Amino acid sequence: MCPINNGNERIQSNESSMLSREEIKSIESWISQMGKYQFFKTAKQKMVTAKKTLKFKYKMIGYGYNRIVYDLNNGYILKIALCEVGLIGNANEAYIYNNCNEEAQKYLCPVKEFGSGWIIMKKMGTKVPLAIMEYTKLIELELKFLRYGIIPIDLRLDNVAFSEDNEMVVIDYGLFTMDLKSPVLRWFD
Ligand SMILES: Nc1ncnc2c1ncn2[C@@H]1O[C@H](COP(=O)(O)OP(=O)(O)OP(=O)(O)O)[C@@H](O)[C@H]1O
Numbered sequence: 765m766c767p768i769n770n771g772n773e774r775i776q777s778n779e780s781s782m783l784s785r786e787e788i789k790s791i792e793s794w795i796s797q798m799g800k801y802q803f804f805k806t807a808k809q810k811m812v813t814a815k816k817t818l819k820f821k822y823k824m825i826g827y828g829y830n831r832i833v834y835d836l837n838n839g840y841i842l843k844i845a846l847c848e849v850g851l852i853g854n855a856n857e858a859y860i861y862n863n864c865n866e867e868a869q870k871y872l873c874p875v876k877e878f879g880s881g882w883i884i885m886k887k888m889g890t891k892v893p894l895a896i897m898e899y900t901k902l903i904e905l906e907l908k909f910l911r912y913g914i915i916p917i918d919l920r921l922d923n924v925a926f927s928e929d930n931e932m933v934v935i936d937y938g939l940f941t942m943d944l945k946s947p948v949l950r951w952f953d
Pocket residue numbers: 825826827828829830831832833841843853873885886887888889890922923935936937938
């Protein structure tokens with residue numbers, strides 16, 4: 765597992781206890797060519813191209829604008845960047861999870877390993893009912909993060925899940941920041 769950095773550093777050791785050497789190589793190859801596809805209009809187009817290039821044996825369980833997500837079938841999921849923002853998101857999640865305060869950590873999906881372009885996290889049940897109570901919980905969660913010094917950019921119901929003890933946890937905190945000088949915030953200049 766590579767050392768956690770501040771989200772700016774891109775050179776990481778790329779070892780994993782869960783991914784094989786070939787799988788890491790396949791990710792490196794995808795990351796080195798993904799720039800060619802940055803003009804694709806939809807997330808689906810990027811996901812399909814990444815999937816074809818990666819040729820993983822794992823089942824894809826989700827994707828967004830920035831990452832493709834595979835189920836490693838051992839209680840963990842693997843997120844691979846689909847673009848620059850995905851690279852920053854992965855590094856950012858690893859950094860925030862490992863550097864935030866203990867209280868805030870309870871509300872973040874645990875990060876297991878992180879490498880160049882990829883991150884492994886605990887698999888969560890993602891079916892969040894779209895009820896008014898869930899929106900209330902989401903707002904409460906937002907306030908908690910702000911209290912802990914984390915700006916929860918892009919916190920929405922699509923990006924949360926429930927833990928075994930029925931606590932709302934964030935599965936996509938790639939755009940959260942603890943640092944007002946973060947590269948994440950530079951996009952909003
Ligand atoms: N820890 C997890 N456990 C189970 N499924 C997950 C987990 N993390 C992500 N997923 C699935 O993969 C999808 C995409 O993941 P994620 O939201 O992290 O990608 P993204 O590209 O950063 O998304 P966005 O478009 O919101 O920026 C999620 O909506 C969810 O369905």
